[in-house]
Amino acid sequence: MKNRNLRSSFSHAFNGIIQAFKTERNVKLHTLFGLLVIFFGVYFKISIIEWLIVVLTIGFVIVAELLNTAIEYTVDMVCGKTYNELAKYSKDIAAGATLIAAIVAIIIGAIIFIPKLLSL
DSSP: OOOHHHHHHHHHHHHHHHHHHHOOOHHHHHHHHHHHHHHHHHHTTHHHHHHHHHHHHHHHHHHHHHHHHHHHHHHHHHHTTTTOOOHHHHHHHHHHHHHHHHHHHHHHHHHHHHHHHTOO
């Protein structure tokens, strides 16, 4: 194992984010929706507490998607094209975690933004 410094650790982390963004449709979608929510937050001048919740929620969804992607890559690397029931469970559970994160994000967005939309 080679010796890594802080700079190379950050470099590897950013490379992973870039790789996921380049290759994974859902990472792009979650990022797009996150940017859309930020736009609405600016437009509606949400409070500092609402910003904290929005930023944490966006981060939560993107982290879930990145972990899901990492799990999928790892399972595919180990199993290749060979079907394995445990591999399927692993991938399905990781996808389920991302789905739950996205559903929670939608609920939080609704709680924050629906009252603002209704008061237009």
